[in-house]
Amino acid sequence: MPGMGEGLVVARGLRKSFGAFEAVRGIEVEVAEGEVFGFLGPNGAGKSSTMRMIACVSPRSAGELSVLGRDPDREGPRIRARLGVVPQLDNLDIELSVRENLEVYGRYFGLSRRHVRAKAGELLEFARLTDRADAKVDALSGGMKRRLTIARALVNDPDLLLLDEPTTGLDPQARHLLWERLYRLKREGVTQIITTHYMDEAEQLCDRLVVMDGGVIVAEGSPAGLIERWSTREVLELRFPSDAAPPVAELQPHAERVELLPDRVLLYVPHGERAQAAVHAAGVRPLSALVRRSSLEDVFLRLTGRTLVD
Amino acid sequence: MTAPISGLTWLLPAGSYAGRARMLLLRSATASRRTWPAVVSGFAEPVFYLLAMGTGLGALVGTLPGPDGRELSYAAFIAPGLLAASAMNGAVFDATFNVFFKLRDSKLYDAMLATPLGPVDIALGEIGWALLRGGLYATGFLSVMAVAGLVTSPWALLALPVALLVAFAFAAVGMAATSFMRSWQDFDFVTLAVLPMFLFGTTFYPLSVYPPVVQVVVECLPLYHAVELMRGLTTGAVHWGMLGHLAYFVVMALVGVVFAARRLHALLLR
Numbered sequence: 001m002p003g004m005g006e007g008l009v010v011a012r013g014l015r016k017s018f019g020a021f022e023a024v025r026g027i028e029v030e031v032a033e034g035e036v037f038g039f040l041g042p043n044g045a046g047k048s049s050t051m052r053m054i055a056c057v058s059p060r061s062a063g064e065l066s067v068l069g070r071d072p073d074r075e076g077p078r079i080r081a082r083l084g085v086v087p088q089l090d091n092l093d094i095e096l097s098v099r100e101n102l103e104v105y106g107r108y109f110g111l112s113r114r115h116v117r118a119k120a121g122e123l124l125e126f127a128r129l130t131d132r133a134d135a136k137v138d139a140l141s142g143g144m145k146r147r148l149t150i151a152r153a154l155v156n157d158p159d160l161l162l163l164d165e166p167t168t169g170l171d172p173q174a175r176h177l178l179w180e181r182l183y184r185l186k187r188e189g190v191t192q193i194i195t196t197h198y199m200d201e202a203e204q205l206c207d208r209l210v211v212m213d214g215g216v217i218v219a220e221g222s223p224a225g226l227i228e229r230w231s232t233r234e235v236l237e238l239r240f241p242s243d244a245a246p247p248v249a250e251l252q253p254h255a256e257r258v259e260l261l262p263d264r265v266l267l268y269v270p271h272g273e274r275a276q277a278a279v280h281a282a283g284v285r286p287l288s289a290l291v292r293r294s295s296l297e298d299v300f301l302r303l304t305g306r307t308l309v310d
Numbered sequence: 311m312t313a314p315i316s317g318l319t320w321l322l323p324a325g326s327y328a329g330r331a332r333m334l335l336l337r338s339a340t341a342s343r344r345t346w347p348a349v350v351s352g353f354a355e356p357v358f359y360l361l362a363m364g365t366g367l368g369a370l371v372g373t374l375p376g377p378d379g380r381e382l383s384y385a386a387f388i389a390p391g392l393l394a395a396s397a398m399n400g401a402v403f404d405a406t407f408n409v410f411f412k413l414r415d416s417k418l419y420d421a422m423l424a425t426p427l428g429p430v431d432i433a434l435g436e437i438g439w440a441l442l443r444g445g446l447y448a449t450g451f452l453s454v455m456a457v458a459g460l461v462t463s464p465w466a467l468l469a470l471p472v473a474l475l476v477a478f479a480f481a482a483v484g485m486a487a488t489s490f491m492r493s494w495q496d497f498d499f500v501t502l503a504v505l506p507m508f509l510f511g512t513t514f515y516p517l518s519v520y521p522p523v524v525q526v527v528v529e530c531l532p533l534y535h536a537v538e539l540m541r542g543l544t545t546g547a548v549h550w551g552m553l554g555h556l557a558y559f560v561v562m563a564l565v566g567v568v569f570a571a572r573r574l575h576a577l578l579l580r
Contacts, residue, residue, distance in 0.1 A: 018580070057423050057579055076325045077426040085424035091417035095341035104340060107333045108425035156425075 007031050008160050008191050009054055013063035016049045023049040025215035026063065031193060036186050038202045038209030039195040040300070046215040047195040048088060051164050054193065056080050068159060081109060084158030088165045090145045092137045098148060099124065099133040106155040119155055126181065127151035143174030150181065161185065161192045167201060179204055199296040213304045223296055230302045231294040232256050234272035238265045238279070238286040247284055254278045259301055268298065326575050327430035334422075334435020335442070352403075352443065353450045356396040360454070363388055363514065374516065377538075378547035389460045390540035391513030393451050393469060394476060397444045398533055399504065401477040404440035405484030406500050410491055412436075419578055429574035433567060437481040444477025445470065455544065463546025472543065472556070476536045479559040482566025489573035507533040532562060 007030040016024040024046040031037045039047040052058035054067055056076035065072055067079050093101050099120050106116030124130045127147040132140065140148065146166065153161060166182070167175040182205055186192060196202050202209055203223045211219040211226070219226055236255070240246045246265045251258050254275050255267035265286075269275040272291030279286075342349065364385030373381040412418035419432055448470055455461050484500075491497065511533035517525055528534050535555040542548055 052580075055424060057420075059579065074325070077328050077428060080424060081426045083424070087417075087420065087424070089417065091421040093337070093341070093418055093421070094416055095344065096337070100340055104333075104337045105421075105425065107336060108330065108422060108427050110328075110330060110426065153424075 007066075008033050008068055009037075009193065010066045011050075011054075011063065012065075014050070014053065014060055014065055015062040016046070016053060016058065017061045022061075023215055024053070027210075027212070027215075027217050029210065029217075031191065033191055034186075034189050036182075036192045036194065036205055036207050038206035039193070039212055040197070040199070040202050040209050040296070041195075041212035042197055042304070045212040047212055048164055050212075051162055051193070051195055055083060055085050055162055081156065082159045084153030084156065084161040086150050086153045086161070086163040086166055088168070090149045092145060092148060092152070094137045097134050097136060098129055098140070101137060101148060102152055102155055105152050109156040111156065116155065123151040123154055126154070128177070141174075143170050143177065146170060146174065146178060147181070150178070154185075159191065161190050163192060163194045165195055165197070167196075167198065175201075199300065203296050211300060211303050218303045219299065226296065226299045227294050231298040232268040233270050233294060234275075235292055235294050235298055236267040236269055236272045236275050236279070237290040237292065238267065238284075239263065239288045240265065240286050250282055250284050251279060254282070257302075259298075266298070266301075268294070326428035326571065326579075328426045328428055329431070330427055331431045331434035331438060333427070334432065335438055338435075338439040349443065349446070352396070352400050353447050355399070356392040356447070356451050357454055359392050360385060360389055360458075376545045376547060377542050378545070380545070380547075382545065383460075385458070386460045386462070386545070387516075387541075388514055389451075389455050389458075390469070390544045391511075391537045393448060393455070393473065393544070394533060394536035394540045395508050395511075395513055396447050396451055397473040397476045398480045398507070398536065400444045400447050401440040401479075401481040402484045402500065402504055404443060405437065405481040406488045406491075406497065409436055409485050409488045410494075410497070413488070413574075413577070419574070423578050429578055430571045432578075433482075433485060433571040433574055437478060437485060437567065437570070440481035440484075441474055441477045444481070445474045448473030448477075461544050463544065463548075465542075465546050465548050466544045469540055469543045472536075472539050475556070475559050475563065476532075476539075479532065479562040479566060482563050482570055484566075486566050486569035486573060489570065489577055507531050512537050532558065535559065 009029060009031040011027055011029040013026045013028070014024060015022065015026050027050065039050060041047050049058065053060050053065060053072065056067065056072040056079050059073055068082055070079050072079055093104065096104060102120035102123055103116045106119055107113070111119070124133050127150065129144060129148060129151070132144065137145065137148070150163070150166065163182070167178055170178065179201070182192065194205055206223060208222050209220070209226070210217045219230060221229060238246070246260065248258055248260060248265065251265065251267060255269050257268040259266040259268070267275055276289050276291060368384030371384040373383055374387045376382040376387065422432060452461070452466065452469060456466075487500070510528060511531050512528065513533070517528060520528060535558045539552055539555045542552055
């Protein structure tokens with residue numbers, strides 16, 4: 001598509017509506033080759049709708065979209081042949097074994113029997129499922145299923161990997177193993193687009209991300225860049241007894257910004273310990289105080305004015 | 311399967327056919343290695359009916375006039391009806407219950423659409439599998455009929471391709487109907503459509519038992535046309551009018567495939 005730039009994915013004024021409801025309300029996105037790009041936002045922000053349009057399984061309602069240099073509306077099957085898709089919910093073939101899931105899926109791409117057999121062995125190794133190769137999918141744990149779904153998405157050696165909330169519902173060990181595998185793919189040069197509502201995941205994995213809310217992009221940048229732009233270096237978290245209103249007025253002068261949460265008060269400050277001393281000197285006595293580095297979660301709070309809720 | 315379909319592509323949404331429907335057959339064949347009891351039961355059902363009704367009830371009934379007026383044993387009369395019904399049952403079961411599960415519960419078709427496969431590949435592949443299974447059942451049942459001496463004409467060999475066409479048509483329409491179902495409760499309607507057809511579609515007695523008005527209603531049912539075809543072929547009472555019955559199924563199959571593919575497209579590519 002001429003004039004659409006060089007990115008693997010380029011969206012201009014992209015919109016998606018379902019009847020009267022507009023899930024995506026005009027977004028601009030450009031994903032470069034080799035990059036890990038994130039869509040961050042609460043449920044209902046329009047992340048998954050955007051991902052489905054990029055995956056060529058949901059026609060756009062308006063705007064322009066180019067994926068791998070082609071128009072999904074006209075060349076969907078051709079683009080899909082070069083994509084790897086990890087959906088939000090595992091949709092493995094439960095009537096097939098672990099190995100058959102990889103082999104049969106590879107055949108859908110038109111790959112030869114010999115090729116998929118070798119590839120399946122390789123991917124089982126990658127997903128650490130070699131010893132479960134002949135098990136039924138139902139017998140796998142949540143983490144194993146997720147790894148198998150990711151392995152399946154790699155069966156065609158995709159140019160672009162789309163991961164929709166890859167670690168939702170996994171325990172910490174399983175998440176870290178997955179992150180490690182995704183990082184390995186990044187080093188191998190696989191471009192990835194990830195949606196998540198986990199801030200730590202976005203900080204761990206993404207080179208660049210956009211924050212979506214209500215179908216629009218509210219901020220864009222690298223995780224560090226976003227924190228620098230929208231938050232302070234440190235955050236002082238104070239807890240107060242639940243029966244008394246926190247003394248917000250007294251805290252205000254000591255912070256660049258004060259965020260009142262149901263269970264605690266956040267003070268956005270350049271130096272946490274200095275702020276803590278100043279608050280103490282002003283006679284404020286919280287139940288507990290904690291100084292931490294600013295995170296994407298703080299950016300999110302700032303941008304959307306609320307905590308992440310499901 | 312490709313040739314007649316490529317002529318149909320103008321009826322179907324663009325980009326919805328990758329020409330790889332056979333990969334779904336491969337998938338079903340792989341999966342069926344673990345679900346062979348279902349295949350066996352599909353074969354056994356009409357045989358059980360033949361034994362119970364043909365030999366049991368048949369002893370009381372005696373003989374009935376066949377399509378050409380010749381007297382037939384009751385077993386020889388109902389066997390072609392059961393052949394037609396088993397082609398229908400196998401195909402409808404595959405195209406409704408199994409397809410609904412993959413569409414709504416296991417989201418298998420969503421997974422397939424993340425590959426170059428399109429809704430037309432899925433529709434053809436699934437209907438094709440239902441047809442293969444129907445063909446397998448028909449072959450088995452025809453063999454049983456031959457061994458039991460219930461086949462009286464070499465025309466019976468044609469009953470096999472006819473069974474495939476019947477299975478194709480029922481699978482296509484069944485799949486189209488499944489695309490409208492919202493929950494497992496809706497499957498009671500499938501039973502409500504299939505069971506009366508099986509019982510009243512002249513499987514067990516000739517059309518002449520009905521008053522003229524009811525005869526017209528029964529003549530509209532697809533199973534009636536399948537039974538007529540099978541009964542004519544296995545008894546050798548072949549006539550030109552059977553082309554009309556065949557045409558019924560050709561139209562039913564084409565309408566079903568186009569409808570099923572369009573509905574899948576609308577459901578999966580939102």
